[in-house]
Amino acid sequence: EADIYQTPRYLVIGTGKKITLECSQTMGHDKMYWYQQDPGMELHLIHYSYGVNSTEKGDLSSESTVSRIRTEHFPLTLESARPSHTSQYLCASMGWSTEAFFGQGTRLTVV
């Protein structure tokens, strides 16, 4: 059973609000990833981190930002949510085993 958690599972929020999606893992993994996925569509990598104080943008441009102050925590922030940000956001981590573990995802709806 993977020890990676995302909160909240579901979020409905108004346009213009600032939101933070939480992702935490207790496996001591250095590498962490954020993906965005619309229903029935492919996973798009939006951010990743190789370790503390390391963050990189993924293949899909995103208005969100991330931080990695602690190994176990990789939050994603949207400063001003818009309806175009409505999507599912999935967090993953990977250690030396090279197997990636995914959280349950956060379904974000911006109204």
Next chain:
Amino acid sequence: DAKTTQPPSMDCAEGRAANLPCNHSTISGNEYVYWYRQIHSQGPQYIIHGLKNNETNEMASLIITEDRKSSTLILPHATLRDTAVYYCIVRVPRSQGNLIFGKGTKLSVKP
């Protein structure tokens, strides 16, 4: 990381073997082949990986051709719960590279 090509969809009868192909003709010598699957909108789940020898675990078997330019994931007795999107990824283990998922193959197991 090498690019992979998978058929967009496949059907399989329940109880029969599901054989999912993947082409990775530009794979380099130190890249492994990994398979993940994503059931409905859950986070992807690791299935199996290999370098050049065939591999088997409790979930599936992985057959890699001798020239390593293609591989096949085999689910020996598909069940309805195996209906999912299956992703083939090639990458160097423990590398700092991105973890990119392509479009995958949508496998539909039918009664």
